Structure formats: structure tokens, C-alpha cells
Amino acid sequence: MVQLQKPPYVYMGGRITPWDEATIHVGSEALIRGISVFEGIKGYWRHDGSEFALLALREHYDRLLRSAELQHLPCAITFEEFREACISLVRRLLIKERDLWLRPTLFAVQGHWGEDTVTDLVITSYHQDKKRPDPIDIGISTWQRPSDSALPARIKAAANYQIGRFARIEGRRQGFSDMVMLNSAGRVAEASGSCVLIVRNGKVVTPPWHEGCLESITVDTIEALCQSLQIPFERRPIDRTELGIAEGACLAGTLMELGRVRRIEARKLREHCPVLDRIEDEFWACVRGQRMHPAVRLTTV
Numbered sequence: 327m328v329q330l331q332k333p334p335y336v337y338m339g340g341r342i343t344p345w346d347e348a349t350i351h352v353g354s355e356a357l358i359r360g361i362s363v364f365e366g367i368k369g370y371w372r373h374d375g376s377e378f379a380l381l382a383l384r385e386h387y388d389r390l391l392r393s394a395e396l397q398h399l400p401c402a403i404t405f406e407e408f409r410e411a412c413i414s415l416v417r418r419l420l421i422k423e424r425d426l427w428l429r430p431t432l433f434a435v436q437g438h439w440g441e442d443t444v445t446d447l448v449i450t451s452y453h454q455d456k457k458r459p460d461p462i463d464i465g466i467s468t469w470q471r472p473s474d475s476a477l478p479a480r481i482k483a484a485a486n487y488q489i490g491r492f493a494r495i496e497g498r499r500q501g502f503s504d505m506v507m508l509n510s511a512g513r514v515a516e517a518s519g520s521c522v523l524i525v526r527n528g529k530v531v532t533p534p535w536h537e538g539c540l541e542s543i544t545v546d547t548i549e550a551l552c553q554s555l556q557i558p559f560e561r562r563p564i565d566r567t568e569l570g571i572a573e574g575a576c577l578a579g580t581l582m583e584l585g586r587v588r589r590i591e592a593r594k595l596r597e598h599c600p601v602l603d604r605i606e607d608e609f610w611a612c613v614r615g616q617r618m619h620p621a622v623r624l625t626t627v
């Protein structure tokens with residue numbers, strides 16, 4: 327559980343800071359209105375333990391800037407500064423036995439209703455097990471993914487996770503570790519912190535962004551891997567009932583990685599789905615440096 331860790335250091339105010347000193351004022355918009363945008367970045371040890379690398383650093387920086395722009399948060403940090411900040415924190419916290427997940431967050435630390443906004447980039451990082459995620463049981467939430475004109479999924483903002491939190495609490499009571507949220511049309515949007523991929527007739531299918539999902543970096547990577555593996559991949563709306571007949575399903579995201587779905591509500595899925603097995607093997611081989619792929623960009627620390 328990343329939430330329960332208390333690492334000794336955080337990046338804040340342009341420098342490495344002890345965890346206990348990394349505080350934000352109670353009067354800031356970051357707190358009173360939950361104004362922040364963030365990223366989740368995964369770092370992997372190579373398969374032989376010789377190097378540690380951050381995955382898709384540039385893509386995450388670019389999305390952070392897009393979120394900041396849409397949320398009216400100024401961000402003057404260059405990519406080089408961002409990269410150096412991530413690397414400096416990783417070097418403080420890295421241990422041989424575990425991978426890391428980084429959470430760069432741009433907080434509104436001064437300003438009022440979007441006027442005179444001042445931001446600060448804070449990066450926290452947490453240890454992660456090196457093993458592949460276990461299969462998961464998921465439900466379908468009664469909470470709805472808001473539309474682009476209500477709470478845009480494209481902005482990776484703290485506020486978006488209010489709905490995901492509702493869904494998770496609902497799911498936990500029913501014995502599910504995550505929940506699929508539907509959009510206002512009753513079609514599949516995304517899960518609380520990841521995107522949904524299903525397999526139909528040997529083809530990988532995922533909802534396009536306008537169905538209410540984040541512009542996922544992991545999904546883009548999987549699309550590119552599918553192209554190389556000659557596995558058909560399609561972005562199209564997914565009906566709720568398709569979850570009841572899919573040959574396989576997984577949740578995809580930086581922290582979730584590829585979480586194979588074992589059960590959707592009452593329906594148990596087959597243990598093996600050859601298409602997902604092949605994608606998973608390729609994904610893990612690439613992020614662990616056993617194979618190279620142009621879509622899997624690693625920054626060695």
C-alpha cells in the first residue's frame with residue numbers, strides 16, 4: 327500500500343526536504359478547493375539489477391503541463407529541471423530490493439479563485455514490490471464518470487479522484503479491489519486509477535478519450551506493443567454488456583501496470599487469454615530492459 331509509507335524525503339520548494347517539513351498552508355487553494363494536478367511515474371530495476379530507470383518521463387512531464395494549463399496553474403519548470411528533481415529524489419530513496427513509484431504534484435500554494443496563483447512542484451516517492459500484480463476482482467460502480475463539461479477526465483486533477491474514491495469505497499464493501507465507472511451514456515469509461523482493456527474476438531479494445539478516460543500513457547504503450555506483435559487494437563466505445571462476454575480484461579495504468587481481471591462482478595473470466603499473455607510478456611520484458619521497444623522509453627538514473 328503506497329499510501330501508508332512515510333519515506334524520509336520529499337522534493338518540495340525546489341529542493342530535497344525531510345518528510346516532516348514538507349507542509350502546505352491550511353489557507354492555500356491546494357487545500358481549501360483541492361486545486362492540484364499530478365502524475366504517477368514508475369521506475370523499474372533492470373531484470374539483472376544493474377540499473378534503475380524511470381519509464382516515460384517526458385510523456386508524464388508533457389501531460390502534467392497539459393493538466394496544469396487546463397487547470398489554470400502556472401508551471402515554469404522545464405523538462406530538464408523536472409528530470410533532475412525526479413532523479414535527485416530517486417537517488418535518495420532507492421533500494422536494491424524494490425522499485426519506486428513517483429508522484430509529482432503541482433499544488434496551488436497561493437492565490438484565490440484562480441487569481442494570482444502561485445504553484446509549487448512537490449514530488450513524493452514510494453517503494454513498490456518488483457513482482458507482477460496479482461489478478462484482481464472488479465465491480466461496476468453506481469458512481470458515474472463525469473463528462474468533459476463537468477469534471478474533465480483529461481485533466482489529471484486531485485478533484486477527479488473524488489468519484490474514484492466513492493467507487494472504491496463502494497467496491498470494497500462488495501469485495502472488489504477496484505471498480506469500473508461508466509459514463510453518462512452507460513458505457514465503460516475507466517477504473518479509479520487505470521484504463522480498461524478488454525479482448526473481443528482476439529482484438530484488444532479500449533474506450534477512446536471522449537468516453538471519459540484519462541489520456542493514458544500505458545494504453546499508448548500497449549497500442550504500440552500490439553502493433554509490433556500484430557495484435558489488432560481498437561479504440562471504440564464499450565457497452566457495459568461487453569464486460570459480460572469479453573474473452574479477457576485487464577486494467578492498465580502506471581501504478582496498476584497490467585492488472586489482469588479475474589472476475590467482473592459475478593462473472594469469472596478464463597485464467598488464460600493468449601492475447602493478454604503475449605502483451606504482458608512483452609510489456610514486462612521491455613520495462614525490465616530484457617527487450618527494447620521504441621515506445622518504451624527508459625531514463626536511467
Ligand code: PMP
Nearest residue numbers: 519520521540542543544579580
Ligand atoms: N485513469 C485514471 C483515473 C488514472 O488515475 C490513471 C493513472 N494515471 C490512468 C487512467 C492510466 O494512466 P497512465 O497509463 O498514464 O498511468
